Amino acid sequence: MTLALRYAVRSDVGLLREGNEDSAYAGPRLLAVADGMGGHAAGEVASAVAIEALSSLDEDLPPSELLDALADAVTRANDKLRKLVAANPSIGGMGTTLTAMLWSGTRVALCHIGDSRAYLLSGGKFQQITHDHTLVQSLVDDGRISPDEAATHPQRSLLLRALDGSNDVEPDLSLREAQVGDRYLLCSDGLSGVVSEPTLHRTLATVAEPDDAVRQLVGLAIEGGGPDNITCIVADVVDSATAVRPPSEVSVLAGAASNGSGVPLIRSDNTPTGAHVLTQTAPQAAIVIAHDDPVPRAASGAAAGGAIADDEAETGGQVRRRLPIVKSLLALLLIVIIGAGYAGWRYTQAQYYVGEDAGHVTIFRGINQNLAGLKLSSVYQRTEIPLARVPVTEQGLIRATIVAGSLDHARSIVANVRNGYQTCQTAYAALSAYQAKMQAYTAALDAYKKKYNTTAPVRTKTGKVVARPPVKPAGTKPVIPGDCPAPGTVSGTGAGP
Numbered sequence: 001m002t003l004a005l006r007y008a009v010r011s012d013v014g015l016l017r018e019g020n021e022d023s024a025y026a027g028p029r030l031l032a033v034a035d036g037m038g039g040h041a042a043g044e045v046a047s048a049v050a051i052e053a054l055s056s057l058d059e060d061l062p063p064s065e066l067l068d069a070l071a072d073a074v075t076r077a078n079d080k081l082r083k084l085v086a087a088n089p090s091i092g093g094m095g096t097t098l099t100a101m102l103w104s105g106t107r108v109a110l111c112h113i114g115d116s117r118a119y120l121l122s123g124g125k126f127q128q129i130t131h132d133h134t135l136v137q138s139l140v141d142d143g144r145i146s147p148d149e150a151a152t153h154p155q156r157s158l159l160l161r162a163l164d165g166s167n168d169v170e171p172d173l174s175l176r177e178a179q180v181g182d183r184y185l186l187c188s189d190g191l192s193g194v195v196s197e198p199t200l201h202r203t204l205a206t207v208a209e210p211d212d213a214v215r216q217l218v219g220l221a222i223e224g225g226g227p228d229n230i231t232c233i234v235a236d237v238v239d240s241a242t243a244v245r246p247p248s249e250v251s252v253l254a255g256a257a258s259n260g261s262g263v264p265l266i267r268s269d270n271t272p273t274g275a276h277v278l279t280q281t282a283p284q285a286a287i288v289i290a291h292d293d294p295v296p297r298a299a300s301g302a303a304a305g306g307a308i309a310d311d312e313a314e315t316g317g318q319v320r321r322r323l324p325i326v327k328s329l330l331a332l333l334l335i336v337i338i339g340a341g342y343a344g345w346r347y348t349q350a351q352y353y354v355g356e357d358a359g360h361v362t363i364f365r366g367i368n369q370n371l372a373g374l375k376l377s378s379v380y381q382r383t384e385i386p387l388a389r390v391p392v393t394e395q396g397l398i399r400a401t402i403v404a405g406s407l408d409h410a411r412s413i414v415a416n417v418r419n420g421y422q423t424c425q426t427a428y429a430a431l432s433a434y435q436a437k438m439q440a441y442t443a444a445l446d447a448y449k450k451k452y453n454t455t456a457p458v459r460t461k462t463g464k465v466v467a468r469p470p471v472k473p474a475g476t477k478p479v480i481p482g483d484c485p486a487p488g489t490v491s492g493t494g495a496g497p
Contacts, residue, residue, distance in 0.1 A: 001424050002246035003106055003178060006257040007235035008210035012188055012218050022188050022231035023047035023096075023257035025270045027058035028249060029103045031233050033116050035188040036163070036256065044256030046081060046096035050163055053077035054100055058251055064103050066109035074098065074111060074163065074171050078459030091322040095164030098171070099130055099186050108178045112160045113171040117192045127202035131172065133161035135396045153308035157189070158400045182237040187217070187249065190228035194221045210234040228486055231255055252450030259470065266409035271427075336437035352380065352410040354417070355401040361385040363410045368401045383414060391483040424484035431480060437473040 009026040013019065021036035023045030034050040036043030055074045057069050069117035077098075097114025110118060112130040115137075120129050131137065135158040136150040150156060153340050156234045163169055183204055192200070199220060209211040213234040221230040233253065240247050350366050357379050366377030387395060394417055445455060454459050458467035 001180070002240045003103070003180065004028065004238055004240040004243070005031075005103065005235045005319075006210060006238050006243070006245060006247045007233060008248075009231075009233045009252050009254045010214035010218050011231040011342050012190075012222065012226070014180070014229050017224060017229055017250075019044065020229050020255050021047055022190070022229040022255040023049045023051040023229050024186075024254040025055055025058075025251070025257065026235070026248070026254070026288070027055075027251035028247070028456055029060065030054060030058040030100065031184070031235055032098065032100035033187055033188055033231055033233060034099075034163075034257075035094065035114065035116050035229070035231070036188070038091065038221055042091040042094030043096070045084065045091065046094045046163065047082050047255070048095050048257040049084070050074075050077045050098045054098075055082065055251075055253075056318035057102055058356065060116045061102070061104050062350045063104045063107040063175075066104055066107060067111075067175060068100055069195075070100060070111040071171070071173060074113070074169055078163050078165055078169045081163060083165075084164050084464040093164075095159075095162040097159070097188070098163055101179065101184065101186065106178050108176050108254050110174045110176060111171050113169060115157070116188050117187070119187075119204075121185070121201065121204045122181065122184040124205070125196070126204070128197070130179065133172075133210060134159055134443040135400075140392075143276040155397055155400055158396055165287055178237050180237055180239050184235045184237075185232060186235075188229060189366075190226075191217055191221050191232050193228065194226070210236055229255070241332070242416075247265075252375070288461075297304075298397055313437055353377070353401045354398060354404060354413045356387050357382050359387055359388065361398060361414060363414060363496035364401075380410075383418070385414070385418055386423050389421055389424065389485060391424060391481070392415055392485055393483050394420055396484070418481075424481060427478060427480045427484060428487050430478040432476070434478055435474070441470055441473055 007026045009024050011022050011024055012019060015276060021038075023034045023036065023040070023044070025032045028492040032051055032054050034047035036045070036047030038046060053073045054070070057073055061069055080200050081094070085094070098111065099116040099118050099266040100111045101113070101118065104107045110129065112118065113133060115134050116130075117132070118130045120127055134156065135151045135409065136156045138160060139145045147152065161170065185200065194218065200217070202405060203216055203220070204213060207216055212234050216231050217234070218230050220376050231308055238245075240249055254269045274413040279377075351365070353364050353368055354366065355362055356366055357364075361383045362379055363383075364377045366375075369376050369490055388396060388397065398417070402413055404413055448467075449455050452467060457465050457469065459465050
């Protein structure tokens with residue numbers, strides 16, 4: 001028996017995003033989904049780099065080499081991202097998730113970093129086989145919030161691990177056994193964050209063809225609001241010798257990875273293998289529609305040119321008479337746009353949020369967005385609280401920014417952060433003082449023992465005490481709260497503004 005894959009991939013920009021920062025690859029031995037982040041085209045660069053680094057693995061490898069091959073490819077992708085940022089600092093902050101599966105016979109290696117997901121439907125059982133590297137998942141793991149609370153948590157998109165070129169990457173790597181009849185789903189959070197797991201399960205269990213399944217899944221995410229790019233791969237494990245329909249043989253790129261030129265994408269619905277391919281659009285001819293002619297006509301060729309010229313000749317006077325009206329309307333429109341822009345700017349200046357600036361907890365005025373390259377916020381007040389010394393659970397929230405309803409609310413948030421910071425500093429100061437006392441006591445006790453060869457009081461034959469050992473300091477060792485960061489060299493009083 002020879003196992004093979006029958007797969008389909010689909011990527012959609014969604015309803016709210018301007019571009020597609022997701023990338024995907026589906027081939028006979030490799031499946032991969034990457035969800036880029038960073039904006040200003042950087043997210044799509046990061047996801048495409050990750051997919052490009054893995055695409056060379058789509059070949060027959062020994063099972064013993066699968067995990068190492070994936071780990072090496074991830075390292076190459078991370079190194080390339082680091083070099084890209086070094087060459088162009090404006091794209092700093094970009095990154096991508098990555099979920100990939102690499103096959104060799106019945107063995108399949110799984111590589112995962114971030115919050116894209118892989119699911120397995122096998123024997124009627126549906127389960128997620130990756131673990132999200134997110135703040136809310138860590139809170140669930142620690143028992144601080146429930147899975148239901150995580151689904152609506154305001155920081156549910158905050159990643160703790162991603163491919164960003166800034167640090168050594170640590171993906172989750174595992175080896176699994178595949179069997180005929182297994183169905184795998186790899187997807188970005190544009191699908192898993194919108195469509196519930198019961199609905200994913202029902203769709204995968206009832207829609208037979210992978211191509212139909214990916215269409216339906218993307219459609220469900222669109223119906224759910226399509227707030228993010230949506231990318232998914234559905235792959236069935238089949239026996240190539242007995243499968244009713246042949247396994248897929250063509251490797252397919254989707255999303256940003258398939259569109260390096262920046263040309264807009266359209267969907268091509270018919271491919272030889274049933275896999276869904278995204279291709280580039282060709283330039284389109286201009287279309288002229290006459291109100292008395294229901295058939296659109298191409299604005300090319302002598303006939304079309306002549307018809308347009310005749311129309312212009314007949315209506316030239318009317319066009320000239322309309323020009324003052326058009327100019328007035330344009331002027332009015334410009335005034336409205338300027339007024340709306342000023343009102344929008346005034347609105348942003350009444351907004352505040354708490355974030356990080358120069359390594360310190362900071363209150364910002366405005367909103368944490370850019371418009372046409374213009375940053376819509378500025379530093380209002382930088383505190384003396386070093387972010388690295390703030391409790392760990394609060395560090396992630398502050399880096400992702402905490403929206404405040406007003407300046408007083410922002411100051412209240414900072415006050416709470418300061419309390420947590422000072423609690424940790426007080427605990428470490430108490431521990432340091434205790435350790436200093438214990439060190440002095442130990443030194444004194446060692447000196448006493450060396451001098452008298454005992455740690456007990458020294459008495460004369462008549463029982464008179466002539467020397468006593470040092471007294472052990474009173475009290476117990478102070479306990480450091482569990483969410484305090486490890487002590488370091490970063491200083492700050494936390495008592496400033």
